[in-house]
Amino acid sequence: MLEIFNEFIRIVYNDDKTTYGLLTLGIMAGLGSTISIATELIFRILGIKGGAH
């Protein structure tokens, strides 16, 4: 699985640097948003909302 991903990255990187730049932004933004929502949901299930002030 990891080898396939690495191969894909290598192909994109060697093919077009702009696409590699956009792919980096897309993956980071997508993963960041997913972690935000997932952790927020877990925190809410645990009853941790913040906003004490």
Add this chain to the structure above:
Amino acid sequence: MYMPIADAYVNPQALLIIGFCVGVLGGFFGVGSAFIVTPALNIFGFPMAYAIGTNIAQVFGKSIVGTFKHALLEHVDWRLGIIVGFTGMLGVQLGKKTIMYLEQINQVELVVRTVYIVLLFLVGSFMLYEYLSHKKRHLKNGENPFAEAEMHPLAIKLQHLKLLPMVSLPVSGIKTYSLWLVVALGVFTGFASGLLGVGGGFLRLPMFIYLMGLPTTVAVGTDLLCILISTAWGSYTYAVAGRVEILGAIVMLLGSGVGAQIGSVATAYVRSMRIRLYFAITVLLAGVSVILKQLNWNTAAGLLMFATAWTISLIIFLALIKGIFLAKTNCGRHIT
């Protein structure tokens, strides 16, 4: 784990742990923590050029997590963050040009290290001094020494400076503030970022607090938005230049994203002056680490920074647990 772009093998567990620690610090202080991650990545096997680019990419993802949470807590001044974030990009270009000039005259290492050390000690010692005098004042009056401090006199003076056009920042509780001063702040912190090769959060946070008069938590949230804007562009340019290892950034982001959420939510449970105290200590220790590096004690410098990140993030985590526990038992004010 093999990194195909950097052609290097890196320990993924180490990436996850360091990512988690700097994520907690990033969410809590509103900084990118480049001063910790870049040398750590280098120690863990990344060549330096890839360490910088990979770190910027993971900081971009991490700042999405932190900004999202702080926005939910209403700690983000969008207007201020967008102005400072974009004008900061202009400052970064000026900083890069200065670096090129310094390279031509062979002074880059000396100037960058000296400026970095001076700024870290200046910011750290000023904030520590402010905290100690605030604590002394409040203890004398029998008040809680960790309660939010009153606005700094310098911020009050600058808020009354009528240098048109003025901008209103209601989220930060500022009726009017000169747009020119906001732009100058953005350009200056951007310039420092470009010159020192860091995100500039360690400068923006105290400037938001002491020059503009933002509440500490709003300063943290807004700073994260500025980091999000600047690192979005930085990630793209470094990736196009072939200096971002996506796989390494993904692994780090898994740790730093969760850490950023914990750090961000902790700001709602920890009193503002504690945030300032922990920030001052972290910045001062970062200054000591840079001095050690200057003396070529690289391992000691790396270990000091890693130990600092680990200890401060543990303290923040414990403060969060305590805050949640108090909230559950008291059903009222639960700030530690």
